[in-house]
Every structure is written in C-alpha cells, then in structure tokens.
Amino acid sequence: MLKSVLAAGAAAILALSAFPAASRDRYAERPPVMISPDLSAPWVMQLRDNRSPMAAKRQRSQASGPSLFGTPAPQQVKRTRQKVSPFRTASVPAAKPRAVRAPQVDPKYLPQMVDYDGGRKPGTIVIDTRDNFLYLVQEGGKARRYGVGTGKPGFEWAGTHKITSKRVWPDWRPPAQMIARERAKGRHLPAHVAGGPENPLGARALYLGSTLYRIHGTNQPWTIGGAVSSGCIRMRNEDVVDLYERVGVGTTVVVM
Structure with a gap:
C-alpha cells in the first residue's frame, strides 16, 4: 500500500515539474516579424517570420490560395507579370523594308x-x-x-x-x-x-x-x-x- 502511494506521489511530482516547461512552450512569445527593406515588394514578401519550416510552408500555401475577392493572390499576380504575352510586338522581329530603286534618268x-x-x-x-x-x-x-x-x-x-x-x-x-x-x-x-x-x-x-x-x-x-x-x-x-x-x-x- 505504501509503495502504491509513493509511486502515485512520484508521478504527480513529475507531472508538476513538466507543466511549467509545457506552459512556457505554449505561451511563449512569437518570434519577431521581419520587414523586408524593399517596401515596393508585395505585402506577403514583406512579412517574413522565423517560425518553423512547416509553419512557413503553411503560410506560403495559404498566401497562394484563392482570393476572397476573386482576384489572384499577390504571388499569383507576380507570376502573371513575369509571363510573356504571345501578343508582345517586341518579340516579333521587324520586317526589313524592301529596297526600292528609284527610276533612273539618263x-x-x-x-x-x-x-x-x-x-x-x-x-x-x-x-x-x-x-x-x-x-x-x-x-x-x-x-x-x-x-x-x-x-x-x-x-x-x-x-x-x-x-x-x-x-x-x-x-x-x-x-x-x-x-x-x-x-x-x-x-x-x-x-x-x-x-x-x-x-x-x-x-x-x-x-x-x-x-x-x-x-x-x-x-x-x-x-x-x-x-x-x-x-x-x-x-x-x-x-x-x-x-x-x-x-x-x-x-x-x-x-x-
């Protein structure tokens, strides 16, 4: 009986000693937000946090999702701007004018x-x-x-x-x-x-x-x-x- 009481007490002590660490991990402050020096960049690129790679991956996945207003998310806009339109005249070489000889006079x-x-x-x-x-x-x-x-x-x-x-x-x-x-x-x-x-x-x-x-x-x-x-x-x-x-x-x- 005494052994049972002692074992239960030891388990309780261990649980109490682990609680502060778990609470500290749960209520710890988030890492600071890093602001990109390039203020012309899309907002999603300005807000970079130092969370775990998995959290960062989730953030990128959410950012690339569909917009509530029916327009592409910022990263999608960036990809659209980089896409070359098939109608760009600059990509078509200008036709060389044909040489036309003026009629000659003796x-x-x-x-x-x-x-x-x-x-x-x-x-x-x-x-x-x-x-x-x-x-x-x-x-x-x-x-x-x-x-x-x-x-x-x-x-x-x-x-x-x-x-x-x-x-x-x-x-x-x-x-x-x-x-x-x-x-x-x-x-x-x-x-x-x-x-x-x-x-x-x-x-x-x-x-x-x-x-x-x-x-x-x-x-x-x-x-x-x-x-x-x-x-x-x-x-x-x-x-x-x-x-x-x-x-x-x-x-x-x-x-x-």
Whole structure:
C-alpha cells in the first residue's frame, strides 16, 4: 500500500515539474516579424517570420490560395507579370523594308550649262522636240539646258507662244477629246484631278498662249527624254520648279 502511494506521489511530482516547461512552450512569445527593406515588394514578401519550416510552408500555401475577392493572390499576380504575352510586338522581329530603286534618268537629261549660239535673246525658252531638250538662253552665249518629254507620234507640234500664266501644284482637267480618246482604249479619265503628288501635271505648270499646251512637271520622271505626251512639254518636278523661279509671265517660248 505504501509503495502504491509513493509511486502515485512520484508521478504527480513529475507531472508538476513538466507543466511549467509545457506552459512556457505554449505561451511563449512569437518570434519577431521581419520587414523586408524593399517596401515596393508585395505585402506577403514583406512579412517574413522565423517560425518553423512547416509553419512557413503553411503560410506560403495559404498566401497562394484563392482570393476572397476573386482576384489572384499577390504571388499569383507576380507570376502573371513575369509571363510573356504571345501578343508582345517586341518579340516579333521587324520586317526589313524592301529596297526600292528609284527610276533612273539618263544623266544627259539632268540640268547643266551648255554653249548656245542659236541667236535667241537671253531669257527666251527654246524647246528642241527632236532631241528632247529645253534651253533657257543666258547671257554670253550660254544656256541652261533641261531634259524634257515631248509629244508622242501624232501629237508633235511647233510654234512660238508667250507664257500667259503660272500655277503651283496645278489642277488637271483633261480636255474632252482626250477623255473620249482614252475611253475608246478602255481607260476612263476623271473630269478633274486636284493638284498634288499624284497629279500628272506635277509641281508646277507654265501655260502657253491660248493653247491647251503647258510646260509642266510629272509624276512619271522616268519618261523624261522620250516622246511620251499628248503635246505638253514634260519636266522632272525638280527641274520645272527651278525653271518656274527663273521665268515670268510674258516669257517667249519657241517650240521647234
């Protein structure tokens, strides 16, 4: 009997001696919360505690779970930001533009100073429709020469006229006979084309007398040097602008 009492007492003493340790473990303070120095990081990355690896694992599992508001949790947002969208244009190499060669003009048709002894007064424009050159006669037996396009077979003409008006980026109104002629070929010309880069009269026009003929620019510079027009004198846009600045209304134009 005495032995039983002593054994029970010893067990009670052992239980009492173990209680403080268990209580200390249960009610001990949590480890301090560590704040990340990067305050721009998501909140879940700022709050790191030093609990056991198992507790940290549970925290990460809870943090990656679904949000109560139907939006991804912070870590999910971070993964979404890192994902590369299939629609990013930066990942598609830009197509290299194809080289387009500008139509070439024979260098002999580019503007140049030449000798002139044709007997015309300085300031006169002389157009040679056989060789497709326009000359602006200068002082001292010189002339400024430009390449031109002239009337195709059946549209050649010759004569002397004055420049009666000048236009910058002129409108084009094809004459009725031209519209009818082209319609017979299956090509329909508009009644009016506003001035601009697509206009066949180009950047400038010098109107000759009361005729339908003009000295004008072109949107087809590769035709310079040929018999290509319906009677007008065609120049590169650069050249007709230069000529336009050098002559005025009343200038004599001789077409040969």
